[in-house]
Amino acid sequence: xxxxxxxxxxxxxxxxxxxxxxxxxxxxxxxxxxxxxxxxxxxxxxxxxxxxx
Amino acid sequence: xxxxxxxxxxxxxxxxxxxxxxxxxxxxxxxxxxxxxxxxxxxxxxxxxxxxxxxxxxxxxxxxxxxxxxxxxxxxxxxxxxxxxxxxxxxxxxxxxxxxxxxxxxxxxxxxxxxxxxxxxxxxxxxxxxxxxxxxxxxxxxxxxxxxxxxxxxxxxxxxxxxxxxxxxxxxxxxxxxxxxxxxxxxxxxxxxxxxxxxxxxxxxxxxxxxxxx
Numbered sequence: 001x002x003x004x005x006x007x008x009x010x011x012x013x014x015x016x017x018x019x020x021x022x023x024x025x026x027x028x029x030x031x032x033x034x035x036x037x038x039x040x041x042x043x044x045x046x047x048x049x050x051x052x053x
Numbered sequence: 054x055x056x057x058x059x060x061x062x063x064x065x066x067x068x069x070x071x072x073x074x075x076x077x078x079x080x081x082x083x084x085x086x087x088x089x090x091x092x093x094x095x096x097x098x099x100x101x102x103x104x105x106x107x108x109x110x111x112x113x114x115x116x117x118x119x120x121x122x123x124x125x126x127x128x129x130x131x132x133x134x135x136x137x138x139x140x141x142x143x144x145x146x147x148x149x150x151x152x153x154x155x156x157x158x159x160x161x162x163x164x165x166x167x168x169x170x171x172x173x174x175x176x177x178x179x180x181x182x183x184x185x186x187x188x189x190x191x192x193x194x195x196x197x198x199x200x201x202x203x204x205x206x207x208x209x210x211x212x213x214x215x216x217x218x219x220x221x222x223x224x225x226x227x228x229x230x231x232x233x234x235x236x237x238x239x240x241x242x243x244x245x246x247x248x249x250x251x252x253x254x255x256x257x258x259x260x261x262x263x264x265x266x267x
Contacts, residue, residue: 007109008086012117020124024074024254027123029067036064039119041086051087051094052066053059053105053114 006044014039054082057104059114061087063094070123075165077127086115131252132164132171137262152188162258174248174257 016038021027036050043050054060062068070080085105091113092103109116138158143150159171178185178197186194252259 005088005090005111005113007112008088008115010086010115010117010119012119014117014119016119016121018070018121018123020126021070021072022126022128023072023077024128025072027070027125029069030121031064032062032066032068033064035068035084035119035121036086039086039117043086043088045088049089050064051089052062052084053087053092053103 003045008041008043008050010036010039010041056106058102059085059105061092061094061101061103063089066095068121070125072125075130076167078125079122080125081120081122083118083120085118088113127166129254129256130165131255132162132169132258134162134258134260134262136161152186152194155187158262161262174246176248176261 016030016035018030019028032052033050035052041050068082072078085108087103087105093101095101103113105114106112107116108114138161140153141150155173156171159173162171164171175185175197185197187197188194246257248257251257
């Protein structure tokens with residue numbers, strides 16, 4: 001049986017609120033992995049990588 | 054960025070926000086999840102893009118979208134002066150002129166802050182041939198330098214007694230004041246403030262401008 005890719009899933013409309021900053025300061029860096037975790041990332045395919053387009 | 058031109062980032066990457074230094078805001082971005090089964094991740098200095106379409110099914114992209122938001126708070130920006138404005142000319146004998154609105158002189162200033170107020174911080178006056186005055190209500194005039202009440206709306210020169218050779222040489226140097234950032238006492242127009250510290254996030258412009266009277 002050939003494997004067929006399944007698109008990853010996240011919670012539609014999930015909103016991640018970052019720690020605020022002010023207009024003169026660069027925000028803290030946030031990892032893409034953390035962003036996806038906030039949105040309850042999941043993938044039915046084993047071993048799939050997490051990423052953002 | 055758009056669905057047909059989406060930046061591809063692997064999970065090892067990080068994101069941050071660089072404000073433009075002008076105003077507070079709530080910037081956002083929207084994303085889809087990407088399983089990297091098609092397309093290639095961006096590398097340092099080489100952004101890569103893909104058309105995600107609507108995602109889902111057997112594609113590499115989620116059909117659902119998420120978003121990120123960050124609160125950026127405002128910090129005051131000092132106003133800047135761009136040029137100068139001259140007083141309405143008066144005769145040397147005009148000892149009760151109407152004066153000119155402060156707003157005429159403040160109009161040459163700009164401020165990147167949304168909703169910034171305009172005003173002047175007068176830093177020096179030349180009273181050698183007359184006296185500079187201001188009024189807060191259009192009726193009662195005070196000599197600049199005297200201890201005042203509140204909120205100047207007009208300034209006018211009061212000239213010395215006339216003579217055939219009298220020359221008006223009044224000149225006022227002013228520093229723009231956007232009022233923001235001042236304490237309660239300093240915020241009161243017609244009051245006195247220390248403007249030796251200026252620019253940056255202060256309420257006062259770095260530059261000064263003269264308002265000559267002829």
